[in-house]
Amino acid sequence: MHPKLSTRGLAKRYGAVNALLPTDLDVLPGELLTLLGPSGSGKTTLLQMLAGLVEPTGGQLFIDGKDATDLPAGERGIGMVFQSYALFPHMTVAENVGYPLRMRRRKPAEIDADVASALAMVKMDAFGARYPRELSGGQQQRIALARCFVYRPGIILLDEPLGALDKNLREHMQGEIRSLHRELGATFIYVTHDQDEALSLSDRVCLMNDARIEQIGSPRDLYDRPVSRFAANFIGQSNLLDGRVDAGGFVWRDRKLAVADAGANSLPKASLMVRPEVVQVVPAEQGILQGTVRELVFQGSDIKLIASLPGGEEFSARVSCKTPHPQVGEAVGLSWDPQHAVVLSR
Structure with a gap:
């Protein structure tokens, strides 16, 4: 399947500041791709260049295989929804x-x-x-x-x-957007800094950090197999232990912990990620x-x-509210399946 939209080396600089480093990205027809990241990560700059609102300082943009880098915004076949709504106050809803x-x-x-059809689609x-104003x-x-x-x-950009x-309304509207995406069959590119929103909405998530793509994949890929400490910390909650990889195992405080994906190479610096929900x-x-x-910490269902830990590190787990559990001050053991532990090399 050919991409609906592609960038090759697309970049933006403001003086000495890189708002977006050279970026390659392919978005498939009918896909809902979310650009996720903290403020200043480059996600909004990328979206604005796709829309034609900001001129790139390098690279190319392709839409349906055709070079659209210099195409005016109104000729790109792209719709955009802004966080501020940008409705005309002197016009009625229909206008x-x-x-x-x-x-x-x-x-x-x-x-x-x-x-009439569009208003019915959004139940308005x-x-x-x-x-x-009403x-x-x-x-x-x-x-x-x-x-x-x-x-x-054919392409709809949604900026937070x-x-x-x-x-509550956010969660309701997330469902509406998913339904509209299925109904329209258009390619959606959605910007947010909210990880829960990204995980629940997306076919794929493009995680951005420091003006570049940190990781791109399905929501489960990013959650289960982050490629870096930043990805592990930004998406979901993580336990992270700093150590090294030696002979196929992860070494923490001179103890070798079994992991499934350490590989054959030794790493002098690495981290081990274990999600709280897999800890027993x-x-x-x-x-x-x-x-x-x-x-x-009471969190409703758990x-x-x-x-x-003995060295002062914190390590968390989720336990059921409905079964007996240890109390503050008690000594506990913390265990997990090695298949659920992920070694991070950066």
């Missing part, structure tokens, strides 16, 4: 949604039919005569989505579109590691147990 069609000189009857068909934040967000979807662009919504709390003498329970 806002119909605006892209009027700019394309579509016939009035076609505009009315397509606006009863609000066409209202003005943006809508809630969530309703305004739906109108911004409808305005983008109404002319059926749910950032202004509360938690056992009697102290039976654990791979021994520690003392320092804190218990409890986060935080243990202090």
Whole structure:
């Protein structure tokens, strides 16, 4: 399958500052790809260059195999949804949604039919005569989505579109976006700094850090097999032990811990990642590691147990609220299946 959109060495500099280092990226037709990362990681700069809002200082952009690097924004066949909604306050909902069609000189009857269809798609068909000031934040967000979807662009860019919504509404709108993505069949490129949003929405996640791509893959790939300490820390919660790899095992404080993927090479510096949910709390003498329970944090369906190791490091596990568990101050063992431990070389 040929990519819908590709970049080759696409880069942006502002004076001496690299906003985006040379970047190669392929996005497949119909894919929902999320650009995830902290502020300053380069994700919004990349999105704006794809949209034609920012001119690159190097590299190329291809859409459907054709060089679109210098193509004006309005000729790229790309729709964009902004976090600020950017609705026209003097226009009704229907007029806002119909605006892209009027700019394309579509016939009035076609505009009315397509606006009605787009509003129904986001469940706002009863609000066409209202003005943006008469809508809630969530309703305004739906109108911004409808305005983008109404002319059926092949690529839709979404720049933190749910950032202004509360938690419950965010989760609801995530479901709406997934449904709309399936219905439209368009290629979505979605920017967020929220890891949960990225994991729940995406076909693939492009994790960015320091103006470059850190790792790209399915949500499960990034969660189960991060390639670096940054990836392990940014996505989900992680226990990280610093040590080295020697003869196929991970060495921590002169103890060799069994792992499944250490490989044959020795590494003088490496880290071992173990997710809290795979850690089993056992009697102290039976654990791979021994520690003392320092804190218990109630998290609804389970409890986060935080243990202090002999060297002062923290190591956490999840235990059920509904079964007996150790109390603060008790000695515990911490164990896990070596298949679930990941060696990180950087």
